[in-house]
Amino acid sequence: ETGVTQTPRHLVMGMTNKKSLKCEQHLGHNAMYWYKQSAKKPLELMFVYNFKEQTENNSVPSRFSPECPNSSHLFLHLHTLQPEDSALYLCASSQWGRGTEAFFGQGTRLTVV
Amino acid sequence: AQTVTQSQPEMSVQEAETVTLSCTYDTSESNYYLFWYKQPPSRQMILVIRQEAYKQQNATENRFSVNFQKAAKSFSLKISDSQLGDTAMYFCAFMKQSNYQLIWGAGTKLIIKP
Numbered sequence: 310e311t312g313v314t315q316t317p318r319h320l321v322m323g324m325t326n327k328k329s330l331k332c333e334q335h336l337g338h339n340a341m342y343w344y345k346q347s348a349k350k351p352l353e354l355m356f357v358y359n360f361k362e363q364t365e366n367n368s369v370p371s372r373f374s375p376e377c378p379n380s381s382h383l384f385l386h387l388h389t390l391q392p393e394d395s396a397l398y399l400c401a402s403s404q405w406g407r408g409t410e411a412f413f414g415q416g417t418r419l420t421v422v
Numbered sequence: 423a424q425t426v427t428q429s430q431p432e433m434s435v436q437e438a439e440t441v442t443l444s445c446t447y448d449t450s451e452s453n454y455y456l457f458w459y460k461q462p463p464s465r466q467m468i469l470v471i472r473q474e475a476y477k478q479q480n481a482t483e484n485r486f487s488v489n490f491q492k493a494a495k496s497f498s499l500k501i502s503d504s505q506l507g508d509t510a511m512y513f514c515a516f517m518k519q520s521n522y523q524l525i526w527g528a529g530t531k532l533i534i535k536p
Contacts, residue, residue: 351526408455408517413467
């Protein structure tokens, strides 16, 4: 596989459930990102990992918990979500510090019921 | 704070026509990067074109070109000879050199009609 792969593609979960989103990149990049995409709004950066260290947490509620075990894998652990958390969650990777583009996965469409 | 504005929520043109998508941004930085990304119905965000702010020459990639006006803080995308496969959401994004984070516009939905 090449590029950035996200699983699952779709997820429906209840507000009391616990689930995880997975992202894997095969590009040799050293930075990975989680974004939230809601309709008609700009992408919202949630978390940034640079060389496996979290460098940004843009005031994301604690019900979202990221994990980056190595530079190729990124997880987003979800628990006790709210219906307003329903959105498309995009993972991206890039080579930090060069102003080069980020490469994105196809996203996980999350619905909280 | 940096902001990116795309003033056209939706545009529609006939196949083979030329279309221009607008983007303006606000920053006090002097060194930065600008991007146009395309998101088709498959949802995968794909880079269309990239511009470095210190370069005066406008970037081009085949049918895609930009009009970068640094003083006006404008970065429009021109698509020539539009094709049905160009139908997608188009996002303008700004990256400042100090932290390499992308700041996004809200997007323009482009529909190419046969």
